[in-house]
Amino acid sequence: MIEIQNVHKSFGQLEVLKGIDLTVQKGEVVTVIGGSGSGKSTLLTCINGLEPIDKGRILVDGTEVHAKSTNLNKLRQKIGIVFQQWNAFPHLTVLENVTLAPRKVLGMGKAEAEAIAEKQLKHVGLGEKLSTYPTRLSGGQQQRMAIARALAMSPDYMLFDEVTSALDPQLVGEVLETLKMLAEEGMTMICVTHEMAFARDVSDRVAYFHKGIMAEIGVPEQLFNDPQHPETRKFLASVR
Amino acid sequence: MFGYTFQWNQALARLPKMLDGAAVTMEVAVLSMLIGIALAVLLTLLRLSGSRPLKAIATTWVEIARNTPALFQIYMAHFGVASFGIHFSPFTSLLIGITFNNAGYLAENFRGALKAIPDTQTRAGRSLGMSQLQAFRYIILPQMLRIAFLPMTNQMVWAVLMTSLGVTVGMNTDLYGVTQDLNALTFRTFELFAIAAVIFYIITKIITLGARLIASRLFRY
Numbered sequence A: 001m002i003e004i005q006n007v008h009k010s011f012g013q014l015e016v017l018k019g020i021d022l023t024v025q026k027g028e029v030v031t032v033i034g035g036s037g038s039g040k041s042t043l044l045t046c047i048n049g050l051e052p053i054d055k056g057r058i059l060v061d062g063t064e065v066h067a068k069s070t071n072l073n074k075l076r077q078k079i080g081i082v083f084q085q086w087n088a089f090p091h092l093t094v095l096e097n098v099t100l101a102p103r104k105v106l107g108m109g110k111a112e113a114e115a116i117a118e119k120q121l122k123h124v125g126l127g128e129k130l131s132t133y134p135t136r137l138s139g140g141q142q143q144r145m146a147i148a149r150a151l152a153m154s155p156d157y158m159l160f161d162e163v164t165s166a167l168d169p170q171l172v173g174e175v176l177e178t179l180k181m182l183a184e185e186g187m188t189m190i191c192v193t194h195e196m197a198f199a200r201d202v203s204d205r206v207a208y209f210h211k212g213i214m215a216e217i218g219v220p221e222q223l224f225n226d227p228q229h230p231e232t233r234k235f236l237a238s239v240r
Numbered sequence B: 001m002f003g004y005t006f007q008w009n010q011a012l013a014r015l016p017k018m019l020d021g022a023a024v025t026m027e028v029a030v031l032s033m034l035i036g037i038a039l040a041v042l043l044t045l046l047r048l049s050g051s052r053p054l055k056a057i058a059t060t061w062v063e064i065a066r067n068t069p070a071l072f073q074i075y076m077a078h079f080g081v082a083s084f085g086i087h088f089s090p091f092t093s094l095l096i097g098i099t100f101n102n103a104g105y106l107a108e109n110f111r112g113a114l115k116a117i118p119d120t121q122t123r124a125g126r127s128l129g130m131s132q133l134q135a136f137r138y139i140i141l142p143q144m145l146r147i148a149f150l151p152m153t154n155q156m157v158w159a160v161l162m163t164s165l166g167v168t169v170g171m172n173t174d175l176y177g178v179t180q181d182l183n184a185l186t187f188r189t190f191e192l193f194a195i196a197a198v199i200f201y202i203i204t205k206i207i208t209l210g211a212r213l214i215a216s217r218l219f220r221y
């Protein structure tokens, strides 16, 4: 369970998160939508402790992310995150990209790590590309590799930050299919996305962010068909 | 011409000695590069560290190495430290001087290379549970060394040529030192130094060609 409690976060003078409260249950898929600069990416990087917070707290399975005593390297092993772009390690093959962390972080042997990596890469449809370098992959394939790489650590949670928004339109589908497959397998996920059809389709709940505030959260049918907050209405009208 | 008769045979008879000297020159150059690269990585880490004193040490090193004559650096490593009662052999002094120079130049090259690597690479590594040092070691360092590979090759060539400065601290076993001693013995100045120049040239060519070969083997992405 991920518990976000009254989280405030500023970059200098700019308050980017203004008191976020959100609890994500095990197995739940929550998508986050909202305008540019509303703090969506920042929230994800706070959840895995890449960014410090100014106020409030975030608990992952009861462990406070930003507590001094927390071993972040350990905690991050159960939180996979995939960014918008620049995810691939260009000097490593697809297989090595995926085996690196299991070997160096979990101390797994080569054979075991490769078996897991191959399984995960097949899972995302990259079973044929093991010895290819990422620069020879399409953007969509690179994103799927990044997903496999995160999954190889057997995380309990996956965070996705607009993983399709840097892709050519014809490549978006294959990546969204992969996310959908994960959701159906019961992975606990928080997905920041601009793909409204996807959000409607896979989410248990959809959160709408507006200028650092979670203006509204609800099941997809409610949020998309009967938005309560005027800003949500404005936003949905603008993306339709 | 100018009353000087070339006597190549007399000079060529000394070739084996000069080749021994070339081996010592290579030894100094290779050692100074290996240690220099390790030190440059360390200097790079110090400069990335949050600590002001550590940053200052690294920056001072790089500034001195790059903005003073290499001759001065080698001289200091021998006669400079001797003022404090520390006495190194000419070989050691030369090695220290060139290594100091290499480390400074390479650290600056590494700094430039780092700028070309997006910091999302480190973030991606940290997100997978790696420590800062692991992310540097497994993700940043290999990419940095690739980007800096050409400057590293140039520095290696430069290190070979810098060994000739060893004579100022009494080094006489390297190619230049050997040549100078032979010259004092035989006075075949032009012939001896011409042969030495050719040997230097061949060494540096082998380095550049070898580096190209290594690069094509190593960097397949």
Ligand SMILES: Nc1ncnc2c1ncn2[C@@H]1O[C@H](COP(=O)(O)OP(=O)(O)OP(=O)(O)O)[C@@H](O)[C@H]1O
Residues within 6 Å of the ligand: A011, A014, A016, A034, A035, A036, A037, A038, A039, A040, A041, A042, A043
């Ligand atoms: N490292 C940083 N330093 C300073 N300001 C930052 C930093 N990261 C983000 N910001 C600012 O914080 C605000 C929120 O950024 P964030 O990336 O979280 O928005 P977002 O909702 O993900 O937007 P987008 O849809 O464009 O990705 C923006 O105004 C951004 O410029």
Ligand SMILES: [Mg+2]
Residues within 6 Å of the ligand: A040, A041, A042, A161, A162
């Ligand atoms: Mg964002």
